[in-house]
Amino acid sequence: MFTFTLRRLFFAIPTLLVISFVIFALLDLAPNDPTGDLPLTIPPEVREQIRASLGLDQPFFFRYLAWLHQFFINEPLNILESLTGWQFGDGERMRVLSWATRSPVVDLIVQRLPQTLWVVGLAYLFGILIAIPIGVISAYKQYSVFDQVGTFISMVGYSVPTFFTGVLLVVIFSSYLQWFPSVYDTNLRVTDFSSFVAQVKQMVLPVAVLSLYNASQIARFVRASMLDNLHQDYVRTARAKGVKEKAVLLVHVLRNSLIPVVTVIALGVPTIFSGAIITEQIFRVNGLGQLLITAVQGADIPLVQTLTFIFAVLIVLFNLIADVLYGILDPRIRYD
Amino acid sequence: MTDATATSSAPVTASTPARSAFADIWKQFRAHKGGVAGLVVFTFIVLAVYVGPYIHRVAPNQINIRDKNQWPSLAHPFGTDNLGKDMLAQVLAGGRISLAVGITAMLLALFLGTLVGVLSGYFRRLDGPLMRLTDLFLALPLLPLLLVILLLFRDTLRSAFGPETGIFILIVVVIGITSWMHTARIVRGDVLAVKSQEFVLAAKSSGMREYRIVLRHILPNVLSSIMVSATLGIASAIITESSLSFLGLGFPSDFPTWGRLLFDGANFLQLTPSRVLWPGLAISMTVLSVNYIGDAIRDALDPRAVKR
Numbered sequence: 001m002f003t004f005t006l007r008r009l010f011f012a013i014p015t016l017l018v019i020s021f022v023i024f025a026l027l028d029l030a031p032n033d034p035t036g037d038l039p040l041t042i043p044p045e046v047r048e049q050i051r052a053s054l055g056l057d058q059p060f061f062f063r064y065l066a067w068l069h070q071f072f073i074n075e076p077l078n079i080l081e082s083l084t085g086w087q088f089g090d091g092e093r094m095r096v097l098s099w100a101t102r103s104p105v106v107d108l109i110v111q112r113l114p115q116t117l118w119v120v121g122l123a124y125l126f127g128i129l130i131a132i133p134i135g136v137i138s139a140y141k142q143y144s145v146f147d148q149v150g151t152f153i154s155m156v157g158y159s160v161p162t163f164f165t166g167v168l169l170v171v172i173f174s175s176y177l178q179w180f181p182s183v184y185d186t187n188l189r190v191t192d193f194s195s196f197v198a199q200v201k202q203m204v205l206p207v208a209v210l211s212l213y214n215a216s217q218i219a220r221f222v223r224a225s226m227l228d229n230l231h232q233d234y235v236r237t238a239r240a241k242g243v244k245e246k247a248v249l250l251v252h253v254l255r256n257s258l259i260p261v262v263t264v265i266a267l268g269v270p271t272i273f274s275g276a277i278i279t280e281q282i283f284r285v286n287g288l289g290q291l292l293i294t295a296v297q298g299a300d301i302p303l304v305q306t307l308t309f310i311f312a313v314l315i316v317l318f319n320l321i322a323d324v325l326y327g328i329l330d331p332r333i334r335y336d
Numbered sequence: 337m338t339d340a341t342a343t344s345s346a347p348v349t350a351s352t353p354a355r356s357a358f359a360d361i362w363k364q365f366r367a368h369k370g371g372v373a374g375l376v377v378f379t380f381i382v383l384a385v386y387v388g389p390y391i392h393r394v395a396p397n398q399i400n401i402r403d404k405n406q407w408p409s410l411a412h413p414f415g416t417d418n419l420g421k422d423m424l425a426q427v428l429a430g431g432r433i434s435l436a437v438g439i440t441a442m443l444l445a446l447f448l449g450t451l452v453g454v455l456s457g458y459f460r461r462l463d464g465p466l467m468r469l470t471d472l473f474l475a476l477p478l479l480p481l482l483l484v485i486l487l488l489f490r491d492t493l494r495s496a497f498g499p500e501t502g503i504f505i506l507i508v509v510v511i512g513i514t515s516w517m518h519t520a521r522i523v524r525g526d527v528l529a530v531k532s533q534e535f536v537l538a539a540k541s542s543g544m545r546e547y548r549i550v551l552r553h554i555l556p557n558v559l560s561s562i563m564v565s566a567t568l569g570i571a572s573a574i575i576t577e578s579s580l581s582f583l584g585l586g587f588p589s590d591f592p593t594w595g596r597l598l599f600d601g602a603n604f605l606q607l608t609p610s611r612v613l614w615p616g617l618a619i620s621m622t623v624l625s626v627n628y629i630g631d632a633i634r635d636a637l638d639p640r641a642v643k644r
Contacts, residue, residue: 018472161575161616307480308484
């Protein structure tokens with residue numbers, strides 16, 4: 001298991017390098033001019049200076065290597081310094097700078113991360129907590145009314161896009177009933193009970209939209225996986241031994257059924273960060289997704305490159321975690 | 337000669353009509369209530385979108401500022417938007433584009449996925465590199481990349497092919513080349529299973545060329561999983577296109593799709609909520625029906641799922 005993990009980690013490095021190159025090249029070689037939005041009255045030589053200040057006068061490979069150096073060496077060192085207080089060198093390192101704000105990209109991401117984690121992460125958690133009981137009951141009482149309704153709702157939740165459910169909930173609960181605000185206010189500080197209530201209120205709608213979507217996806221997996229296990233021989237053996245039905249279901253079957261579900265949950269974690277772009281846009285949550293959209297619209301290439309690459313790192317990382325978890329949870333799986 | 341075989345085979349199929357593979361699948365499919373309902377709804381949507389404009393004869397882009405922001409009425413069954421354009425006509429026109437994008441992108445993804453899957457399943461030497469390529473594509477964060485590609489290449493393609501064709505080609509190609517991976521993996525697995533069977537060996541030993549073996553013997557046998565991928569591919573392509581349009585980076589307002597109509601309508605939520613409702617409902621019903629059809633086809637083709 002340990003060697004398998006090491007081997008996978010080792011293989012992740014070339015994968016990430018190739019992905020970083022693809023992302024960098026795609027953005028860099030695209031037919032667009034970063035100074036194209038500036039006024040036409042700027043004389044050509046000044047325009048050249050602006051391009052030089054953005055680092056665009058250097059050849060492609062040099063810029064790629066510089067970006068790699070900044071992202072993989074300078075930024076981690078900076079984070080380490082701020083965490084531990086140690087000093088490496090003189091602390092004057094080139095950082096990945098956003099073109100639009102001229103501030104380090106990593107600082108922007110750190111600013112936006114809490115909102116995304118709160119709203120989207122909470123929705124993922126709720127989704128899992130709703131999905132598992134629904135999936136278990138649907139599978140145990142297959143073809144019952146509960147199963148029929150549950151399967152239908154999860155099919156609807158899985159098919160209806162979040163931008164429609166989101167807008168629909170805004171129409172009903174913000175515009176018509178006026179129970180919850182439709183815009184997420186990031187400046188709200190939780191200091192007393194009333195501000196806490198306001199914070200909960202503004203989180204209800206985005207969390208509900210994403211929870212429904214996540215829950216319906218996971219519930220389908222839980223149900224299918226439970227159905228696979230319910231008809232296995234070991235279940236009959238357990239019942240024949242006189243194990244109580246509750247124990248058969250919740251100890252024997254559920255534990256075995258959750259093995260593939262856990263990997264699916266792990267594989268879905270990167271979407272917490274990148275997949276919620278649309279929901280953040282509907283409810284004006286200024287998280288990572290919204291940062292990406294503004295960066296894309298403003299053609300802020302370094303910010304887009306770094307964010308996209310971070311999403312790619314998360315996908316590779318959680319693929320690895322899912323594989324390793326599968327091996328740990330299921331002793332029947334042998335990787336070597 | 338051909339006439340003789342045709343007439344001799346006709347009575348045989350007529351005497352056992354239910355035993356042909358297609359009839360079996362159709363019978364299985366009909367047993368799946370959701371699949372039948374999905375097929376009915378999907379057929380209705382397709383018919384409405386293509387035949388509807390001949391019944392509801394209002395031009396989708398006709399501006400009539402006096403009738404702006406109307407709620408549904410007899411003249412405008414879905415109401416009007418802030419420029420007085422008829423929403424029903426726009427939803428129908430948008431549906432044509434959305435469905436066209438979904439189907440074309442699905443066909444492209446299906447072609448790429450089948451190509452990669454068959455090549456890597458059949459030719460051992462290509463397996464490693466092609467599967468690594470698939471893994472690489474699966475590790476790319478797709479939605480951010482789609483947004484970036486659209487932003488960067490939009491103007492170039494627009495100037496090359498005109499504003500409408502350019503953006504159509506761009507979106508179809510971009511969705512197609514980012515959604516073939518699952519098809520490729522499924523097809524590869526099936527090809528690996530089919531390849532080791534005797535009839536392939538027989539074809540090989542009779543001196544059949546490799547490409548003919550692939551076309552005549554391998555492909556027909558993996559067709560079932562390709563069909564399931566196809567239905568699910570339409571759904572995901574429509575969702576992706578609408579998400580891109582909803583984020584304002586897809587089709588322009590004067591060439592609207594369902595996603596774009598939703599995006600434009602979202603700013604008029606308080607005034608005319610029906611502007612959001614209809615395009616959203618259209619997307620949801622289409623995707624839901626296509627997903628149910630896909631489920632039913634999968635159940636019909638899965639030998640383990642027969643008669644539970």
